[in-house]
Amino acid sequence: MQLQAMSTTMASFSPPSRFTATPSSSSSSSSQHSIPHLLNAFLPLRPRPRPKNTPLLLFSPLKAASDNGVGTAVELPPPTEQQAVPEPPPPAAVGTNGSVGGAVAEEVKSVVSGFVDPRWVGGTWDLKQFQKNGNTDWDAVIDAEARRRKWLEDNPESSNNENPVVFDTSIIPWWAWMKRFHLPEAELLNGRAAMVGFFMAYLVDSLTGVGLVDQMNNFVCKTLLFVAVVGVLLIRKNEDVETLKKLWEETTFYDKQWQATWQEDENSSTSKKE
């Protein structure tokens, strides 16, 4: 409403063409007064002044109010801003969107058509579109699939018989997974193990005088080494201890529920005479 009012005021102040010619400066004489006035009006609404957006904001009311003649030159900034937003593209009337400050930041969650991606063809990823230097860029495939799943988690879609989803993650070769997920973690864990190992070897040596080679021959030391390795593998975060305890309880819980009727019998048998 405010924007509309502003746009009519601006239109009355000066011909629109003047604005297109001078996007970022307020050189047109008659409008020199109006632009700072407009800027002042807009500033309190915006969280932080962004000079790059100024032309956008000035243009958007114009877009809303004026005809298509102006629109052609104006179109350039908005689309570039919009491309930064993945999918879906917000509805066309950015100008009438209430968010004056930062038209880029908000994603309008109105009517969405569903997951659309040019590389998603026929219910699976078209690997030909993922080529990089003649080879398939598997990392990009993994990223694309993650994005698709995230999209569907937030906006569940109906499953369709005409366009069935047939993507299977096993088409991505094992070494791609390894390189991306296993190796960094392995590096981390091996680093930790090496640090702990070095420190422990030093400590044991300083306390007992047993050198590294002799430590390896000792049974106690070998056991401790094994415990250390298993510990580093299983417990990577503090929460893992709790998780492991809960997992153990879980595995035996169902069994206990089934055996409850037999436990009862043991306890009651001594007291009750049947």
Next chain:
Amino acid sequence: MNSMVLKSFLGLRKSSPETSHFAVHQKHAAISFPQKLKVIAGKTSPKLQGRNLRVAIVGGGPAGGSAAETLAKGGIETFLIERKMDNCKPCGGAIPLCMVGEFDLPLDIIDRRVTKMKMISPSNVAVDIGRTLKSHEYIGMVRREVLDAYLRDRAKENGATIINGLFLKMDMPKDKNSPYVLHYSGYDGKTGGVGEKRTLEVDVVIGADGANSRVAKAIDAGDYEYAIAFQERIKIPDDKMVYYENLAEMYVGDDVSPDFYGWVFPKCDHVAVGTGTVTHKADIKKFQLATRKRAEDKINGGKIIRVEAHPIPEHPRPRRLSGRVALVGDAAGYVTKCSGEGIYFAAKSGRMCAEAIVEGSENGKRMVNEGDLRMYLEKWDKTYWPTYKVLDVLQKVFYRSNPAREAFVEMCADEYVQKMTFDSYLYKTVVPGNPLEDLKLAINTIGSLVRANAIRREMDKLNV
């Protein structure tokens, strides 16, 4: 791990006490190694003078009906108490192939034969299963009112007395040979009326009255966790119904259910769309909407003709037996995890319990005691424990989270998995299978889980 559990299990079982002074000795022995004590119960019980053993079955569903038939055939005076003869119990209605053979069900009871299933993952990856089914294999879809009535009528033909009434309470016997006194309201086929208060004296009671069993309450059987299953019957246009001719669908995902699945099952002339949950019962309507949304394209234009909900037990009650009262079916909590299947196990447990009574009483000539009924529990646990445990493990592994569900659906595409799944479902035996294939399957499962969880970590990064 399974065998380890079974061994300690056996030890407990063998200590079924006949007299109290045995118990102390057995409690010690049970923990370490199983005793070869074969308790020949019942044979020491007194012979009944001038009459046969009287058994009352509370509840006339599949469990009650099959128990009544077996008891009546065994020469025992049987009373079946059912409160609503035309009850349409809300139910998925799926029975495995073996049930048709084992219970001699006529083929016209089965409305539909499902030979294909579609599993749909959270990201809508759809996998068809059923390729490995032979031409004579199918999952039968039945209407509960038809099945229950058939089993009851057959029991009646064999000599059981069917009483239309609502079980109210039960007086416990004072000693080993006194009868149980059941109090019930007799309706005699009249609907809506208060019913006449009557009593019935019997020697043994079988509680087959479902998830909210009153018999279970009467014997202090304890509570169980239960899931709420919510279902809408939707009549969809004929052209859409063709798709569901012999196909059932299963939807998995956090939107559809956090710990169960959503389904579209074809019924006689409509589909049943539903979902269930244990942990988030308050959100069941939300899950139902999500299920309908996921199936939207296929059920578009349908009209909801009925809405129903029912509890599904998640595990057996702490006490399934007390004195001469035994629980069977849903009342005992014999519903499998993962698939939520209950009809077959209800009918089978009713039959097993009845068989134990017939055997322990020598066809109704002798009184029975708790030891005889324990034989039914023993046989049941031994026969079906592996099935229940495997399904529990599957539920724990594959219904945990969305990545696990994605892996689950991916695994379902594998032919070996399909064959194993259907073989164990249709015939109710855990088939060992080919060890090499099992190893390959294990590796593939781990691979799928690892991949799905890796993508999940990428998804979390997108959020942040």
